[in-house]
Amino acid sequence: MEYFIQQLINGITLGGMYALIALGYTMVYGVIQLINFAHGEFFAAGGYVGAIALGYFSGLGYMETHPIICLTASFAMSMAYCAYLAVGVEKIAYKPLRKESRLAALLSALGMSIFLSNGLMLTQGVYDAVYPSELFQGRFDFGMVTISYLQIMIVSLTACLLVGLNLLVFKTKVGMAMRATAQDKTMSALVAIGSNRIISLTFAIGAGLACAAGIMYGLYYGSVRYDMGFVPGIKAFAAAVLGGIGNITGAMLGGLIIGMVEIFGAGYISSEYKDVFAFIILIAVLYFKPTGIMGENIDDTRV
């Protein structure tokens, strides 16, 4: 039983990260019907920028004295950087192809993914970048079950971001405009909503969330690598499809499920195959319910 609860906690932690990445896939798909295969690279870039920022603060010695400020500043700067990066990627790689076939943009996305990943390798090197380890060292012990402070931080920050995104999309004017743009771009223009701005914003938000997940990943596992965007990116894509691509609530749910399945699969079946479980689910979803859990039929929460 303790083992089960322990796995559950680990699963929520990992699942939250997948959910954050999956949102970027699903929001971009909702607005321009593109699977942005370069999205995982924002996760990797975020992991790196976070490592650089936290490493810098750590070197100055602020991390011991003001951990919360350092962490907040690192997250904010990294998320802003990734948001701008994503807006740039959209302008360069997708906007010129918007009137072309969807396949053209999809190929452009694959190319962009390779480009960004290699850019990271060339500028940051092929070796792991290590995260400072002095953050959130403690943990709670409940018999056999332990929850580290880091896990609590990750889960609560993830929850805040998810709630914040929901409020933004479903309660604000700009969120309303995003949903309108996703539903009918021509009509949106006729009520003065500029789709270019909304599309940029969608990319920025998606990349910001992926970036936050990248920093959490770095903090959780201790290091990041230039090619770390690929596998979690594909798993998050599986999560977005599982939830119903284009559906925000679905992506959150899908991320949690994929994280859980991976952790439980690794814990109870075999950790050798932990990367396989997400894809088994992806194949099963595509086979039995291609619209995903929340797709099409329950479309109230689409972007």
Add this chain to the structure above:
Amino acid sequence: MSTQPILELKNVHSGYGSIKALKGISLKVMPGEIVAIIGANGAGKSTTLMTICGIVKVEKGEILYQGKVINKVPPEKLPTMGLCQVPEGRRIFPRLTVMENLRLGAFYRDDTNQIMKDIQYSYEMFPILGERKSQKGGTLSGGEQQMLAIARALMTKPKVLLLDEPSLGLAPIIVQQIFDIISQINKEEGVTILLVEQNANLALQAASRGYVVETGEITLEDEAQALLSNSKIREAYLGE
């Protein structure tokens, strides 16, 4: 009416790729008028409105709004200048509520208090929208959607309202209601209206002047009453 037209098209050509939909449309709309464009299916009526709104690009010719050329103005800027369209098929945002649809009509506006008052005014003008304000737009009937589309357009505070086939697919009693509202908007709010209709009879009764479009060109232009009594028009468009 010696003043300058509020909206003028000069020899406008446009189309979709190699298909030329408009082959030199010229027309004038004076401030305060209701002008009707009538014509058969596929004659280029909707394309005319979409070209005015910048959704379809002008290939040749000029569109002037309040004396200024607007060919190159991005479509999303035009509603902020007072030029707004209720497109064919109404195009309500189906997964947004009635309230949200109205709110988006005022997307570019920042005067929150006045926006709330204007939404209340919409509910007074169309009580059914008030009753259904929390319902998704896609669940409304055709007539209700047409009302919502007009109310949403009014939220942009238009000077010129372009209406594309407001009677399409609606029951006769609802059509009459919609046309009463159109006249009311014109008379009481002073909104200039350019109306595209297949129902030529209705459109010409509401309008002061009319244009007849055939295969992308204006073939006839006259006072609405004169068009109504024109035997060719009666034969071709009024089913006699």
